[in-house]
Amino acid sequence: MIRTNNCGDLTLANVGEKVTLQGWIKKIRKLGGLTFIDLRDIHGITQLVIDENHEALIQDLKPEYVIQVEGIVKERKSKNLNIPTGEIEVEVNDLKIINKSETTPFEIKDGVEASEDTRLKYRYLDLRRPEMQHNLKTRSKVNNIIRNYFNDNDFIEVETPVFAKSTPEGARDFIVPSRLNPGKFYALPQSPQLFKQLLMIAGYDRYFQIVKCFRDEDLRIDRQPEFTQLDMEMSFADSNDVMQMTETLIKQILKEIKGIEITEPLERMPYKQAIDLYGSDKPDLRFGLEIHTLNDIFKNSENKLMQKLNDEKASIRGVAVEEILSKSQLKEIDEMARQFHISGIAFAKYENKAWSGSLASTMSDEEKNALLKEFNILVDGKATFLINGGEYDKISQTFGAIRNQLAKMFNLYTTDYKLLWIVDFPLFEWSEEENRYVACHHPFTMPKEESLNDFDTNKKEALADAYDIVMNGFEIGGGSRRITDPQLQERMFKAIELTDKQVEDNFGWFVNAYNYGAPYHAGLALGLDRIVMLLTNADSIRDVIAFPKNARGIDPMTNAPDSVTDQQLKEVHIKLDLEK
Amino acid sequence: MIRTNNCGDLTLANVGEKVTLQGWIKKIRKLGGLTFIDLRDIHGITQLVIDENHEALIQDLKPEYVIQVEGIVKERKSKNLNIPTGEIEVEVNDLKIINKSETTPFEIKDGVEASEDTRLKYRYLDLRRPEMQHNLKTRSKVNNIIRNYFNDNDFIEVETPVFAKSTPEGARDFIVPSRLNPGKFYALPQSPQLFKQLLMIAGYDRYFQIVKCFRDEDLRIDRQPEFTQLDMEMSFADSNDVMQMTETLIKQILKEIKGIEITEPLERMPYKQAIDLYGSDKPDLRFGLEIHTLNDIFKNSENKLMQKLNDEKASIRGVAVEEILSKSQLKEIDEMARQFHISGIAFAKYENKAWSGSLASTMSDEEKNALLKEFNILVDGKATFLINGGEYDKISQTFGAIRNQLAKMFNLYTTDYKLLWIVDFPLFEWSEEENRYVACHHPFTMPKEESLNDFDTNKKEALADAYDIVMNGFEIGGGSRRITDPQLQERMFKAIELTDKQVEDNFGWFVNAYNYGAPYHAGLALGLDRIVMLLTNADSIRDVIAFPKNARGIDPMTNAPDSVTDQQLKEVHIKLDLEK
Structure with a gap:
């Protein structure tokens, strides 16, 4: 290798050394008779300085040219303590162009404004961005x-x-x-x-x-x-x-x-609890905003929507955020809800001990107080309550999405990374299309111990020995313990109504392997x-x-x-x- | 985890410990009232011993059952020093079947005799073999x-x-x-x-x-x-x-x-030398058997084949092995040669100071002595000389294959692993099919420095800055320095007679990237x-x-x-x- 160092290497410890560097010209600027070049490689940026006696070396240089320089490491006068090499510069006494560059279709810097297709078309340039x-x-x-x-x-x-x-x-x-x-x-x-x-x-x-x-x-x-x-x-x-x-x-x-550093064990939250509290099987726990069931509070409501929901025996659910939403913010929430086919999220605002909003106008004092208590809102505090009802899963999912949106809207994150496990997933889900229960995960997933006896007769309640890991509201992985007992596997296939022929044609070679001595296993x-x-x-x-x-x-x-x-x-x- | 150790863990250091193991039954045998089980996992084999009082535990066991045992580590009486666990055994006091196994279609041991398709069909069993x-x-x-x-x-x-x-x-x-x-x-x-x-x-x-x-x-x-x-x-x-x-x-x-441990740098052998000495660009150097050019020796030969080869101005080449080949071994060599469309390898045997074989009978004393000298065969030694002629590359390649066969035949390997580099490959090869020179490696390969000036006018002699690494006669890898200068790349495309349109259609997006500042690189x-x-x-x-x-x-x-x-x-x- 010709270079003695890369562009992220040199510090005050190297002052006085003769070095050879190779890299891309990031920037050229002139100042008081001197020329400064920022030389870039993947390891960092080193400032080069060329004095008037060496001007001939830099006559045709342009950004993104690849060059090789030889020079002496010097301490800088105006230091940049934001980068490791910011205290030194290299006084160039020789410079060679390795390769030239045409003008790039976009500047090589962070926060590029080019369209994604342009970035992808010139990916080798996009990939140069720090x-x-x-x-x-x-x-x-x-x-x-x-x-x-x-x-x-x-x-x-x-x-x-x-x-x-x-x-x-x-x-x-x-x-x-x-x-x-x-x-x-x-x-x-x-x-x-x-x-x-x-x-x-x-x-x-x-x-x-x-x-x-x-x-x-x-x-x-x-x-x-x-x-x-x-x-x-x-x-x-x-x-x-x-x-x-x-x-x-x-x-x-x-x-x-x-x-x-996370020292405590990650929380393991049952699927049902995740849906109930966060309306999602991948809840973002960097913020609270738990979803509450409010049927009790609104059971005698004068509000027409609540009455309708009561009549329909719908789940009335809601969240409270300790902020006052503007009209346009409320509209945003409504639009999000509409993606889940839920229209018109009812709201009540509480601030300076006063209530406002469509729902508040029809609420009794008792309901108001119950709501403050339910969500732990101080009498001196403020909050916007967002409430609606419907089929439990659907309304929970809707508020799951609203939670995420509120967190973004008011930047409610209390930590950078929050991880948890979701466990106790359902073993089966009903397929409307196929008119049968199908495996939620895959048909080789072990039922949980407590479901082993009756998973095939009590499919709705059967739990899977499966687990997902969730980070910041994203499912980043998942797995399960597998069925390793051929008889149990047979019961599973029967439970999802596969015929012997279907099993044989699709999985025969695979399930047969379990007849030859399998350890129990999970992954x-x-x-x-x-x-x-x-x-x-x-x-x-x-x-x-x-x-x-x-x-x-x-x-x-x-x-x-x-x-x-x-x-x-x-x-x-x-x-x-x-x-x- | 339930197991305390794996099946390759336990040694005398563990004697007296209570352990739990899990694994596959490799073998069951009875001896003097005791039952011995070899328990296998991927880490090794541990001997279990079950006394008469615990016979009930092992009634239904068969090979390849997966079991879990609990017991005490004891020093063995008859030790097996070939395996790490061979000095101990585990005296079992509890045993549980984890999973049963049907009789496997082949026994789980090395050197299986099953057909490859059976092995692949039951790959999960084949993969159990140590x-x-x-x-x-x-x-x-x-x-x-x-x-x-x-x-x-x-x-x-x-x-x-x-x-x-x-x-x-x-x-x-x-x-x-x-x-x-x-x-x-x-x-x-x-x-x-x-x-x-x-x-x-x-x-x-x-x-x-x-x-x-x-x-x-x-x-x-x-x-x-x-x-x-x-x-x-x-x-x-x-x-x-x-x-x-x-x-x-x-x-x-x-x-x-x-x-x-290989301490010295690997040899770097030019392609031409590899072909000349070993008839191959991936020579196996675990043995000698260099190929010699013998035109000089046979230039006045009385032998008809040699005369014919002289007339044709063919390359007369050969090897000498310090063994006497039997008739059937010579036949094997002939068959190998025939795969290269070379028929009838001439041979001469030398042993006890006497010559025999078709070629020897027509050789002058001068030729005989020259041959011994050429191949460094002692007057007291023995050797079989295998000789023929033809177009240089073809006859060299033939003897390249014969070399490998002779090494196998007489187990001539002097070392377990022999590595070298092949360098100085030709840049181009002539394609009969396309009636043009094409790139040997690929068209982005840099010409060697000495070919930079004239590679496009002297294609036959042009060398590539490319290298292969060879181990035991196998090419295990290769690479090259790449062209990073757009003008040079253009000359290369012209040299292999690609039109501008062909270049643009096939590599346009790629070669264009080199217009934006590329470092020189190799891989x-x-x-x-x-x-x-x-x-x-x-x-x-x-x-x-x-x-x-x-x-x-x-x-x-x-x-x-x-x-x-x-x-x-x-x-x-x-x-x-x-x-x-």
Whole structure:
């Protein structure tokens, strides 16, 4: 290597040294006969200073040129203590252009204003921006922490196939036509679930892998056709073991990446409680704003809406925020509610011991006092109460969304990172479409111990031995203990009304493996894109992926996906089937 | 966790401890009123002993049952010093069956005799065999060594896309129809080559990734449709920097995995020399058997074959092995030669100062002595000389294969692992099919410094700044310095006769990136499947991959690839195109 140091290296300790640096010109400015250049690489920025005697060296320089300089490290007069190299500069006595640059389509700096498609088209320039470099460096560090952690805990890293088999349950598969097997297709895995369970049967004890998974869904802000998960499974382990193992890892990541130390065990909240208090199975606990059931308070209400809800035996629920919402803020809340097909959130404002708002005008003193008491609002305090009713799950979910919106509106966050487990998920959910109960998680999920006896007769109440981990209102991972007893598996398939033939055709090869001596086992997967997004405060997972696709699944840089030749189609035994 | 130890843990240090173990029953045997069970997990085997008082515990046990036992660690009477736990046994006082097993289709032990398809169909049982567990554990360790090495050397791990774009040069792509973009296809990457070069332009300085790559080629013993490579690239670095970085890594792997320490720098052998001496650009240097050019010796030969070769101005080449080949061994050599369309390897045997063999009978004393001298055969020694002639490259390649065969035949290996670099590859090769010179490596490979001036006018002699690393006769990796100067890249495209339009259509977006300030850079990829195969002495890369495909690209366990539904085809805008 020619360079003696990188651009983030030099400090006062190096003063007097002769150094050679290589990097990109970030900025050139002239001041009192001297020329200053900020030289940038991924490690930092070093100030170069060129005096009048060396002006010939810098005649044709422009931003983003790649140069090599030789010079002496000097102490700076005007120091910049915000960067590690801010106390020194390099007095240049030789300079060489390594490569020139055309004017870039956008300036290489944080907070770029270019459209996302422009950023993606010139991704190699977008990736030069310090915040993108920080994001990808963080991602690399997180990967490293994860792998070292699992290696230290006796996990074996095993690569599972990308060319797998299409399975009928779950999301839509990406399929790959096989040239050697005409008319047949590989499917890209939505997760290595079955393979990791087989590895447990094969005796691999503890498995982990950081692995790409694939789901052909319509794209959204936090979805990509390919995504990365940390996948793990443990033998002779139950849910608690997996949760412990995961929790320690996540705490270590937060400590190493963010310097945040969480010492107490994470809360484990039953699913039902999460829905009840936060209207969500991924509640953001960086703020309170719990949802309350208010049927008791409004049981004799004079208010027409409340009366209607009482007549319908609806759940009347609401939140109180210790702020006074403006008209436009209330409208925002109404709009959010409408996305859940709930219209007209009733509200009452309380401030300076006075009430206002549509609902307040029809409330009795008794109701008012009960409301203040219910939400612990001081008589001297202020609050806006937002209330409506409906079917329990739906109205809870609506207020779940309203909670998040209020927190954003008034910046109610009391901490940077808040983690918890959601446990005791339902084992089944009713599928209107299929007119049967289906597995909430997947049909290999173990019922909770208390549901073992009657999960197949009491499907509505049956609980799963499954768990999700939630960070700042995002589900960042989840898993379960698996069924390892063939008889229990058979009961499960019967419970979701699969015929013997369906079982055999779809899972026969897999469930048969459990006839050859399986340890009990449990596991989990973490969504790495999302975790890194949260750790870097990025706006989207696209900002923590080097070369993502846009919302139409396109990479504007390479123009993938693209047409292929007739020859390519013919070789894999397919032709196009386009609508005219 | 319930277990207190795994099955490879306990030693004399634990005698007297009360332990709980979990694992698979490997073997049950009775001896003098006692029952001995070998309990297996991935960490080892522990001997359990059950006395007559506890016989009820073991009534229904069979091999491959998963059990949990509680007992006391005792010193063994008859010790087995071959395994870490061989000095102790566990005296069982409680035993519980965790899961039963049907009789397995093959016994779980090394050296299984089952067919490969049976092994793959019951892969979860095949993977229980100690040698397979050793292979995959080794693989996991190698991955860990690699990642820690690159992290320690300031490399950033970046994930590149699996959904990429089909490129016209190179091997056949796997393609994935896009649902959101009718008629368009993603291609699975054959390597992240272009992405890693863009990362250098983006300033990522040092990149690495352990990554799956895909090539739709016909399968062979050391090929799978998906394979894993260590991919790396370094900025402000030349070929020598990359070779140094790689070499240190490989030495570290050999040391940590095999306990083999290589202290001297690896030999760097020019491509031409490798072909000349070993008839191969991936010579196995665990043995000598250099190929010699013998035209001088046979220039006045009375032998008809030699005369014919002289007339044809053919290269007369040969090897000498200090063994006497039997008739059947000579036949084997002939058959090998025939695969290269060379028939009838001439031979002469020398033993006890006497000559025999077809060629010897027509050789003058002068020729005989010259031959002994050429190959350094002592007058008291013995040797078989194998000789023929033809076009230089072809006859060299033939003897390259014969060399390998002779080494196997007589086990001539003098060391377990032998590594070297091959350098100074040709930049171009002539394509008969396309009637033009094409890039040997890829068109972004930098010409060597001495070829920079005239590579486009002297294509036949032009050398590439490219390098392969060879272990035991296998190419385990390779790379090159890349072209980073747009003008040079233009000359390169002209040299391989691509029109401006072809360049623009196929590489336009990519070469344009070099107009925005690129550092010089070089990189390399290592084939991890092959490396782990060599480290574990496995017969095939399939033995170091958890769930490989068979030679028809099929996984007999899952039955992938498989048919998909009409709905699935329709959704991605394709239909089948099968021959009737």
